[in-house]
Amino acid sequence: MPRRDDIHKILILGSGPIVIGQAAEFDYSGTQACKALRGAGYEVVLINANPATIMTDPEVADRTYVEPLTPEFVEKVILAERPDALLPTLGGQTALNLAKALHESGVLVRHGVRLIGANYDAIHKGEDRQAFQQAMAKIGIKTPAGKMIGSLDEALEFVGSIGYPAIIRPSFTLGGTGGGIAYDEREFRDIVRQGLHDSPVHTVLVEQSVLGWKEYELEVMRDVNDTVVIICSIENLDPMGVHTGDSITVAPAQTLSDKEYQELRDHSIAIIREIGVETGGSNIQFAVNPENGDVIVIEMNPRVSRSSALASKATGYPIAKIAALLAVGYHLDELPNDITKETKAAFEPSIDYVVTKIPRFAFEKFPDTSDALGTQMRSVGEVMAIGRTFKESLQKAMRSLELDVRHAFADVDEPALEAALYGNPRRLGAVLELLRRGRSVALLHEQTAIDPWFLGQLREIVEAEHEVAALGDPSSWKWETWREAKRLGFSDADLARLTGVDPARVRAWRIAKGQMPVYKTVDTCAAEFEAYTPYHYSTYEWEDEVRASTRRKVVILGSGPNRIGQGVEFDYATVHAVWALREAGFEAIMVNSNPETVSTDYDTADRLYFEPLTFEDVLNIVEHERPEGVIVQLGGQTPLKLANALQAAGVPLWGTPAHAIHAAEDRDAFHELCTRLGIPQPAGGVARDAAGAKRLAHEVGYPAMVRPSYVLGGRAMRVVRSDGELESYLREVYAELPDEPSILVDAFVAGAVEVDVDALCDGHRTVVAGIMEHVEAAGIHSGDSACITPPVTLADETIERITAYTVQLAEAIGVRGLINVQYVIKDGEVLVIEANPRASRTVPYLSKAIGHPLAKYAALIAAGRTLEEIGLTETPRPAFYSVKEAVLPFLKFRGVQPLLGPEMRSTGESMGISPDPYLAYYKAQLGANVKLPREGRVRLIGEGLEALARRLAVLGFEVVTGAPADLEEIAGDALLIDVEHTPALRRALEEGVAYVTTPEAATWTTTALERASGAELRVWALQDLHRPGTFSGAATAR
């Protein structure tokens, strides 16, 4: 083996907080890389400020630094650890940009750290548009006509030669931030200006539009022996014009003949060689003209990407793992294919199924922004589904989304359908509905540029819908009818809806006809070789390849597509459950539909079912596997909302029983419980209809906090101040959420401190794992507020009361596992807002803060262990503070003010660690990509900031107050504190100026700047944090 022996210690850069365009897929790739390199005998050092990741768990790398991903902090880690190599290709654009900066500033050379995986030149050639175009011209591959532009005037001159629409791509930004398609000069000016600003090198590429061309991606691997293989081809259903991250995509490519596919393959190989990516994976995007087959290359990423994660899950080929091993010198033909064991990693997967990915969006959180999709990615998550045909795979993907895609347009008139045919998240539903009404494939192709093959497949789904509806009553269907309907991918619920019967009866009739799904294996080789990997999907065929084992086993339900409010934290929790149960001797079976995650890596669980998380699909697996228990409370609301139905179907649920979950989530029952226990709550109640809501609002008085029951992530939570606001709120909620949910109406406690508590209960004992004090006052969604643990401002008796209430609640509810309780504290009084007997999004952060893997413990409790056996019997008292800061996607949504509110909108989080709470806050801000300044001009807008202004002046900042006469002035500010929420905030966001929107954060920020001034900011490895002697004494706030 030509494994490199000249390096021993490798630094891996993570991708930081989850943001749009850079999400959980890099947790998956980083985790794989850490495992692979440690397995090959290297010492691995990891730096990533995102605590909600598996990769930052202390057992994944040898040395783990939850520290900001800035050149300054990476250098500190290099000094502390002295690695001899840096692997930058597995942490997305963040890691690549960081590696570039470290190279350019000479840090790497100074400390003798070599870049492996991709060298500086390759990164530059792959990422710099002009260098890329030159490289492509050299090997004779066409790129869109385009020019690198450094000013708006230059851009306007060039666009005259290519015309509109024109594409604007800023250099070196992730997910195409700041880019877009301009259809006229006004749009062009806006986008170019923003792009010039967003690009760290202040250049944009202005490019000829190839809107409507077919779009493809190829995933390529190369080793030092110059062996190049294509792992997967992906075809976008949405043609050029919609960012590939926002497109529905299908693997493998469907509409290319072999001649055309081989041309793309030849190009890919030539490109990876010319760019000079020595080892590892790259992703190359092509546009193909459907009229004549002309090919142009759009871009290449000289690193593992979101599409690599999808390709890995789509084929079973572990791209990140292999890329990491290639970086240290292994050859593809020396590495085994884990799945077949006897064959090698040097091959090209052949698949015998179809994979469909559908992105999931969060436009409902930003109602003032258009949902038109373009070159800037805006989806927040995705689902993937596997079927034997495209129709089956698409239908499975649609139901994995947990949105009603199929019938979103059922009652919409034709003009409105026509109006929804531009690239937007609802387009698929509009196309289906138009096909139902007889619109031709040819016309739809003209209107959408979606390839006729895909439209033809959609038409077949629609024709089958008509056929099913015409057949009616499924009780009399023939075996063959059932078989073919299920093979087309219709769910029982779909068939019930089409035939107008109860879904439960559809299931019964189906089973009576002997129609159960079979399970097939994802094996990289289309069954040519024996496969040993337990990675499966359901379909309706003749042969079932998957035999249930006779071991003791547990099914863990995953969290489905990431969305705001239900993100990677829940994947983290389910992965921990898998680990814990495997260690405890169970066969752990994972069910999930999210390709970005560690949970859907085929070697995380003993068995992986890549399936939609619906009642039907889950119950089928349970009946196939017959597990001892099913765990629903670690994956967020997605599995939790199946609890009642699964229990009613006789499925053994482990952990907190379904009725207890219900008791906590049902507002009336919870209110009664609190009253019985003597735990005070804000005044409020639950309204079943609009009139009830109004009555309650009058009882508690305005402002009132309103939200629908049973919705995670503060979806549609709002503070209303009048009847008018309440009424318009109710209209929106009823329109958006089916079945008119009950509405919770609570008194809004202004100016209170909010607290989150995570606790574990085993039925005998309850242990509060940690109390997290929010930085922002109550009224900001807990997911969007910064928080700190241990708490800094709470009196001892308040902490005791919180602890006592939490224990009482956990025991009264009957929790077996985790519970999260939220309180507000005003004038020393502790009020409980809500209790959720499940894993919360603070679990990963708190686990790191206290040094105990809480989700693992919860899984062990579910399996019958006690806290005493586990070894957690009292609240841990860490010797340092941990701050969690939320990261928000405002920049991606044009015109939206960057304000926090009761509706959660953050996509990710960072963590800062220090014995000084304010320095912990400071580091968390840096980790959240907030560029807190050390000098320059601070602008303060709002009342009551005088004291802060004086303190900032003492620190040497130039202090100005009041809104600027001209918004352009903001660009010259280093920090904006605007508690009046003027338009200056949006400008600060766009200019990349640090900004603060609340008085509490203003105080914290000022104190943090004071503490950081002149102080040496230190870094600590997680592995040392809980070791005695790392810190002197316990953490002190004051």
Add this chain to the structure above:
Amino acid sequence: MSLLHKPRAVLALEDGTVYYGYAFGFTGRTVGEVVFNTSMTGYQEILTDPSYHGQIVTMTYPHIGNYGVSVYDMESNRPYARGFIVREFSRLSSNHRAHQDLASFMQQYEIVGIEGVDTRALTRRLRTGGVVKGVIHHGEADEALEADLVAQARAHEDIDGRDMTPEVTTPLPYARPTFRDNPRVVVIDFGIKHSIVYKLEQAGAEVIVVPAQTTPAQIMALDPYGLVLSNGPGDPDGPKYAHDTVWQLLGLLPTYGICMGHQLLGLAVGGRTYKLKHGHHGANTPVKNVITGEVEITSQNHNYAVDIDSIPGRQFVATHVNLNDGTLEGMAHQRYPVFSVQYHPEASPGPHDANYLFRRFISEVNAFEGATAVPAVSLDGL
């Protein structure tokens, strides 16, 4: 047309297994040896590859017909596969290169197809149980008919030991009118794919294709500077006369064998071939060039392999091996500029990684000074 109730068809294997599906392509019944192919693209090239003569092909990729059929993708003048088994054929095809859809193409050339089959189950059956004969029948089948079909599959003549070349070779020699200035290469047609001719021409040859039964004297009379032994169907042990032809020509001309051509070389010099359990049929097989250490991804379609150790006197050295199962993929003669590969460097369908072999052959041809002076083979870069 109903999507839930389609005209039925069955596939019966000689071991008694029956698979149910739906009729597509030409209506009727067909019998042949069932093989699977794991290429995700290139169904038309596969159907028209004469090496599939006598075989029923099942594609492991479930959607077939998506991009239609193009006159540019014919590997011979008609389909040779006896039947076609797919999970789902595309009723609507979409591609600017298409001239026809797959179903009408199959009707035109009378190829019987079956769709809706659990092709993964069938592939697993072929992988574990080995090559098997089968019958596709359009129409309803009761137990009695199924038994008849199984019996018909059993009764069908085995491919082993048979000479199928007369059924696929060109009846008359033909020269391609262009490229007259290039050195002349004679290709013996044992069931040639057009792409081999194109690739030779691209590399710089004038190509004359001759029937399989052409004698060595007739070939030498054409004054060639190189000899190519083409691919072809069936058992290489079948066409004994070809072993003789190759033996007599050995060392006289730079020689390049592809697939069956490679096997015929091995047999001509006294070696042995054997049948693989389920063969190699696909476009993703890794092959290592043991001389250079390079790895190439290859297109493959064969059921037989050469046992290089059986060749007396170590006349050939192994140049390429299969990374999946270690079987021989290429060899070169110790003394003569004679080399061959088991896989398909002409691709179609499949990757172009092995295109260098055509260039290498033409450089041998260019270096060749006439039928009396035979240079020793260089192993560099083979």
